Each structure stands twice: as C-alpha cells, then as structure tokens.
Amino acid sequence: MALQAKLTLLGTGNALVTHCYNTCFVLQLDDKYLLVDAGGGNGILAQLEKASLNLSSIHEMFITHAHTDHILGAVWVVRIIIKLMKSDKYQGNFTIISHKRALDVLETICKATLSPKDHSFLGQRIILKEVHDGQTLSVCGHNMSFFDIHSTKEKQFGFSLELAPSKNLVCLGDEPYCKLNYQYASKAYFLLSEAFCLFDEKEIFKPYEKHHSTVKDAALMAQELEVQNLVLYHTDDNLLSLRKARYTKEAQQYFKGNIFIPDDLESIDLI
Numbered sequence: 001m002a003l004q005a006k007l008t009l010l011g012t013g014n015a016l017v018t019h020c021y022n023t024c025f026v027l028q029l030d031d032k033y034l035l036v037d038a039g040g041g042n043g044i045l046a047q048l049e050k051a052s053l054n055l056s057s058i059h060e061m062f063i064t065h066a067h068t069d070h071i072l073g074a075v076w077v078v079r080i081i082i083k084l085m086k087s088d089k090y091q092g093n094f095t096i097i098s099h100k101r102a103l104d105v106l107e108t109i110c111k112a113t114l115s116p117k118d119h120s121f122l123g124q125r126i127i128l129k130e131v132h133d134g135q136t137l138s139v140c141g142h143n144m145s146f147f148d149i150h151s152t153k154e155k156q157f158g159f160s161l162e163l164a165p166s167k168n169l170v171c172l173g174d175e176p177y178c179k180l181n182y183q184y185a186s187k188a189y190f191l192l193s194e195a196f197c198l199f200d201e202k203e204i205f206k207p208y209e210k211h212h213s214t215v216k217d218a219a220l221m222a223q224e225l226e227v228q229n230l231v232l233y234h235t236d237d238n239l240l241s242l243r244k245a246r247y248t249k250e251a252q253q254y255f256k257g258n259i260f261i262p263d264d265l266e267s268i269d270l271i
C-alpha cells in the first residue's frame with residue numbers, strides 16, 4: 001500500500017489543443033514515478049520541468065496507444081533518458097510498457113530518428129515490455145492490470161492500478177468507457193475518463209463523430225459504475241480558464257462523487 005500517491009497532470013487537452021498540452025500524466029507512488037503517455041512532442045520536456053519532475057527519477061512508462069498526441073512525446077523522453085544514461089546521470093533501466101502495436105510504432109520512430117548509437121540503447125537499457133489484455137504486472141511496486149478498451153480506431157489499452165486494497169485508479173484511455181471493461185471500471189476509487197466538451201456544446205464540437213464523450217456522458221457513466229472520484233481530461237481547450245467551473249457544474253448534475261477537472265500541472269492527492 002502506498003503511503004503517498006499523487007497524480008500530476010502534465011497535459012489535459014485533446015489532440016488538437018493549442019492552449020494546453022495533450023493529455024498525459026505522472027503517478028507518484030511513494031518514491032517511484034510512472035509516466036503515462038507523453039503528449040505530442042518536445043513539449044513534454046517543458047511540462048516535466050514545470051512540474052519539477054526529473055526524468056532521471058522516472059523508470060517506468062505506460063503508453064496507451066500510438067496516436068500522435070500520446071506517443072510522439074515518448075520519442076523525446078527516450079532521447080533524453082539515453083542522454084542521461086550516456087552521461088551517467090541515470091541509474092538502472094527505463095521500462096516502457098504497452099501492447100505490441102504501440103511498442104512497434106515507438107521502435108520504428110526511434111529507429112528512424114535517433115542516431116544508431118542512441119538507438120542501440122533500445123533493448124539494452126530502454127526495455128520495451130509488451131503486455132496483453134488482462135495481464136497484471138508489478139509497476140512501481142503496485143499491481144497494474146491492463147485491458148483492451150476495444151477501440152475501433154487504434155489498438156488502445158487502459159489500466160487499473162491498485163493504490164491500496166480495494167482502492168484502484170482506473171484509466172480508460174482517450175475513448176468512451178466500453179461495457180466489456182466493467183470488471184475494471186466498476187467501483188473504481190479514481191476513474192480517469194475523457195470528456196471532449198460540454199453536452200450543451202455537442203453541436204459545436206461534435207464529440208460523437210470523433211468517438212468521444214461529453215461531460216454529461218462521462219458523469220452518468222461514472223455514477224452508474226459507482227465510482228468515488230472522477231477525473232475528466234482530454235478535453236477541448238475552448239474557454240480554458242473557465243473549463244474547471246463549467247465542466248464541474250455540468251458533471252455535478254449527473255455524478256454524486258468527487259469531481260476533478262484538472263488544469264495542466266495540477267496535482268491530485270490520491271490517498
């Protein structure tokens with residue numbers, strides 16, 4: 001059981017945002033750190049710096065899927081960690097966990113863009129750890145179970161991480177909850193879900209065409225699943241400074257637990 005567990009959002013936006021960073025986050029479990037996705041590019045380095053997180057203390061990463069707004073930042077993370085390794089500023093290995101599809105894409109981009117010498121770290125000290133639907137691993141000293149979200153667009157895994165007995169943090173990735181994953185999401189202590197925009201603004205932002213949910217949809221789903229704490233992210237960046245208030249107001253109408261609409265670089269204490 002973690003004595004301290006903290007979620008820090010490095011980014012909270014969807015793929016096309018320009019006023020915040022793409023959705024990715026760090027989970028701190030006592031003195032260990034897990035990076036989940038890395039956004040769409042070099043901006044990940046600025047976000048880590050602003051959050052006072054040093055890559056030399058991050059040894060595990062999970063990638064949900066191979067879309068640009070999640071995986072391209074991982075190439076930068078790999079590049080910087082190799083640089084740290086080469087200058088003896090990184091101890092041990094860096095493990096990247098995902099399904100075969102995302103690992104193959106990451107490997108391909110790294111091979112095409114890194115120097116041969118840097119690329120040779122992959123498989124040596126940069127470990128690509130493939131996981132399968134339903135598999136459980138120990139990550140940062142905690143049980144982490146991976147599940148296929150059954151995306152029709154791109155192979156994507158979510159996960160359930162055991163913070164403490166019966167207290168799981170569940171990440172659904174960047175698509176709406178799929179009923180096939182009831183066993184993971186039901187009664188989640190923390191549920192991380194995408195919410196593209198407000199229900200009232202669905203005609204403007206057309207979330208359903210992009211296979212995304214509104215705040216209302218996500219809140220109703222969380223209520224039905226008897227979730228305790230709901231975190232909404234991967235949103236549009238329209239009226240960003242008002243997002244917390246506007247989204248919270250809509251979510252409260254349908255979900256009775258605690259609602260978090262974090263801004264970039266905001267941290268949430270989980271335990």
Ligand SMILES: [Zn+2]
Nearest residue numbers: 015067069174
């Ligand atoms: Zn996305």
